Amino acid sequence: MPGAMYQAGQMSAIRALRVAQVVAACVIQLGAAVDGAEYWVAVDGDDRQSGRSREEAWASPSRGQPTRLSAGYRSGETALQVASTEGFLDAGVVIVNGHQRAYERVTDDTIQLTQPFDFDVPVNTTVWDGTILDGRSFAPGDVINLAAGVFVDRSLRVEQPGQPGQPVTYRCLAGQDAVLVPARFNQPGIRVGVSGGGRTAHIVLIGLTVRNQREGNHGAPGIDLVHVGDVQVRDCDVATSGRDINGDNHAIRMVDAERVRVVGCRLRSQYATGLMAWGTRDVHIQHTLVYESFQGIVAGGGRYRSDLAIRNCTVYGTNQHGGIKSESPSRVTVHNSLIVQMPSLQEGALAGSGSGDHNWLWHTACRYGGSWNANRSAGAGPHDRYEDPRFLSLDPRSPVFLRFAADDPAASAGTEGSYVGAYAPVERPRALTASRINVIDFGARGDGLHDDTAAILQALAVVKPGGTLFFPPTGQHYLISQTIALNRSDVRVLGRGATLKLQPATGRIHLLAIGGAGPARSIVENVVIEGLTLDANYHSQPQQPNGGIPRGIWVENAHRIRIQDVTIRDAYCGLSFATHTRNVEAINVTVTDWDHDAFGASGWGGNGSCTDVRFLRCRAMNTSRCVKAWEIEEGAQRVELEDCLIENIGGTGTGFYVRHHEYRCPLLVDEVRFSRCIVRNISGAGFLIATVPGDVLRPQIRTRNVRLLECVSDAPVTIAYGVEGVLLQDCRFTAATGIGCEGRDANPASRGPKWPVRSLTIQGGTFGKLMVNMEMGNASGRLDDKRYQNYLPQVTLRGLPVGTPIEIKGAAVRVVRE
Structure with a gap:
């Protein structure tokens, strides 16, 4: 089966580890013995056979069901x-x-x-x-084994019930992968029960995998539990990625379900919810992971009241909505759970009519929402924690994916000193070490004349985890004719004094690309690029926009990446950290002679999908024409720039640019800090801090918590478009600085209600001129909009030197001066 749909084999080791863990932790007891008959289903089976052995297996998982x-x-x-x-x-x-x-x-x-x-x-x-x-289907206690394989367009449909103590069980044996892949519109991977008639009860699903990419209309979840009772779903791995006009392609959907246990599962829904419950009673979710989903776990409300008890679960990376939500009058309790990477302001990480304690929240833009823990201050449980859980890996292929070490605080933060989250702590893995591979030994010449691409790729292919790909300096450059893709973890590329140059007329391609296939398939981790000079030779490439936007270094779907002591020159873009990039840093990187942007951190429309990014002592300098030097945009969060320099740039020439493009989905840029950053001799704005600049209105997009500490600019500065929580501390801005207006604007209040800031504090520093727009704002661009409330700018000026020129438009009396 194509790797784009399912990577066969990557899950066996993970599942074996998870099975052992879940069996030890699970409160549901299942006897090892088979009480009834045993049947087999296999990809290479035949429905006309008996099904009583692997050799006589059926082909259809639903064989025998009425x-x-x-x-x-x-x-x-x-x-x-x-x-x-x-x-x-x-x-x-x-x-x-x-x-x-x-x-x-x-x-x-x-x-x-x-x-x-x-x-x-x-x-x-x-x-x-x-x-x-x-003619009567399965008897209570019967077990149906699904052999390893990929069942395309062969869903599992279960209607025949078991009885107390003798469920009908569908299972894949430990260490194997039976993968159900629907191929039709509105087709679920597994459906248990049916609306109307008797309730389907006493069913067990163990170790099954669903990969559902089909679109649907209420009908294409991964596992669908409808009008069921006494159902156990254990150690199942479910991912849905098909679109649904009603948003119902959940990984697990429950409707009118009672006495359900979901234990040890791994759930993902790209466009909907990891687990959605409507009209459920006595549902327990334990030791289950929901990751990289549109929303985590939801108990629907209204006339479909649900009751969920969630314990020791991990909800990670729901980048558009919240983690766990209980809609009134439903009731959800959550204990000993990890809620991590919930970077949206639309929903609280824990929200609605629920309660809980001993939960661990990290990187949550809004921790609690609605009436969560209604009788407690701000929704917090008395023992809730808010720290980095220090995950050992973000790669879903890794056996330590979203797990932490036994000596980390999360290992004892739960009830009575137990661990939090879906997975028990493990011993910290040892650092990997391996030999250094010299590209010269594989035929690379580095003479600037011969194409070294094949030799470099051959050398890279034999670098073992923990090893180094080494480029010795040659006095010339290594000529390459295709992107060097670093798509494996635990690799170091070392080349102090060495230069890689893209061959002329190759095309608009990246020179180096670091990353995996995506958050549900692979994340590349622990890669270091050190000492190289990268010549993208952009102006010798075809200039038509074919092949996308080329970068010197492109980083995507990556974790723990370090780019250090690197120079990038003659590039369209220099170094870009993009989607699903976390815990990455650029240290002492210089970009010169670029056309678009030198450095970037962008979520590309995914809240928090580019996060924990650090630029230290980086420089963007000496280009006669560019759009900007730095961009931090489109959902990027927790970005730090320290001692960075922008100097001698022309063209549009914006310096440090914080903003969003015109996405229609809610987005948030959050927690951006500039420390001792300098702008000198540029043609555009030194700093431009915004939500969505220009005339396009996107009220649902926000930028907040931007700090400029001891920064210097001789170019104008603009901070506007409804940004909030901005701090300028001890800055030296010698040109005009516009607050709620353009730094060059002679009439700060002339641009309309979209321009004023929401909140900003200036503490100390010197300014050539301050212009402050204190007129009323509205994110819709229209005052008294029925959907979006007007806001009054909150501006505090503290400790400014006497004589600082200040021009205020609007209600000057509202400016707080200290």
């Missing part, structure tokens, strides 16, 4: 309208109310009879498969 009438049947008709025909043969025998009839063909929802029944049948009546299991 279906139900989706519409009433009238005597004499030759077509049965049914909920599904999955698991039925192309031609065979059906049984309805004890009467048999042959059928000659099936469609997805129709069984065409060779002879009609002579009686009416109401909707939701069970239709049995008369070709198998004596």
Whole structure:
């Protein structure tokens, strides 16, 4: 199967580790012995076989399950309208109310009879498969084993119940991967139960994997539990990525479900919720991970009240909405859980009519929302913590994915000194070491004449984890003709005094690219680039915009990356940290002679998907034409710049630029700090701090908590467009500084309600001129908008030198001066 859909083999080691952990921690006890008969399903099976052994396996996971009438049947008709025909043969025998009839063909929802029944049948009546299991389906205690393989367009549909103490069990054996991949619109991976009729009860799902990329209309979740009771879902791995116009492609959806246990699962829903519950009772979710989803866990409200008890779960990386939410009148309790990377202001990390304690929240733009822990101050549980959990890995392939070491604080932050989160702590892995591989030994010449690409790639291929790819200096440059992709973890590239140069007329491509295939597939970790000079040779490349936006170094889907003592020259863009990039740093990096931007940290429309970024002693200098030097934008958060320099740049020539493009989804740039950063001799604004600049209105986009500490600029500074929580401390801005207006603007209040800041403090420093717009603002650009409230700028001027020229437009009396 194509790797884009599923990377076979990457999960076996992870699942084996998780199975052992979950079995030890799980409060649900399942006997190892099989009480009933045992059956097999395999990709290479045949539905006409007995199913009683691996050699006689069926092909359809739904083989042996009955279906139900989706519409009433009238005597004499030759077509049965049914909920599904999955698991039925192309031609065979059906049984309805004890009467048999042959059928000659099936469609997805129709069984065409060779002879009609002579009686009416109401909707939701069970239709049995008369070709198998004596026409009665599985008995209580039966176990159906799904052999390893990828079941494309073969979903699992379960309607036949077990009984107390003897569930009907579907399982994949430990260490194997049985992967269900739907291929049709509105097709779930696994569906247990059906609306109407009797409740499907006493079902167990163990160790199954679902990868559902199909679009749907309320009907394409990974696992769908509808009108069920006494269901256990254990150690299942579910990811949905198909779009749904109703947002219902959840990893697990429960509707009218009672006494359900979800334990040891791994859930992801790209466009919906990891676990969504409507009208549920007595549902427990334990030792389960929800990651990289649109939303984490939600208990729906209104007439669909749900009760969820969540314990020892991890919700990570829900970049548009919140972590765990309880809609009134539902009730959710959460204990000993990790809620990490919830960078949106739209929802609280823990929100609604729920409660809990001993939870660990980190990188949450809004910790609590609604009436969470209603009787406590600000929603916090008495023992909640707010620190970095120090995950050992963010790579979903790693056996220590989202786990922490036994000596980290999270290992004892739970109830009675237990750990928090889905996974038990582990011993800290040892640092990897391996030999250094010299590219010269593989045929690279570094003479500036011969293409060294093949030799470099051959050398890179043999670098072991912990090893080094070494470029010795040659006095010339290594000529390359394609992007050098670093898509493996634990690699160092060392080349002090060495230069890599892109061959002329190669195309608009990156010179170096670091990263994995995405947050649900692979994240590259622990990569170091040190000492190289990278000549992107941009002005000798085709200038038509084919091949995207080329960078000297492009970093995406990466964690713990260090770029140090590197020079990038003649590039369209220099160094860019992009989506799903976390804990990365650039140290002593210089970019010269670029066209667009020298440095960037961008979430590309994903809140917090580019976070914990550090630029230390970096320089953007000496270009005659560029758009800007630095950009921090589009959901980037927790970005630090220390002792960075911008000097001698022309063109539009903006210096440090904090902003968003015109996305329609809610976005937040948050926690950006400039320390001792300097701007000299540039043609544009020195600092431009904004939400969405220009005339386009995006009220749902925010920029906040930007700190400029001891910064220097001889170019104008603009801070406007509704930004909030801005601090200028001991800065020296010798040109005009505009607060709520453009730094060059002679009439600060002329631009309309979009321009004023929400809140800003200036503490000390010197300014050539301060212009402050104190007129009322509104993010919609229209005062008294019905949806977005007006706001009054809150500006505090503290400790400014006497005689500082200040021009205030609007209500000057509201400016606080200290």
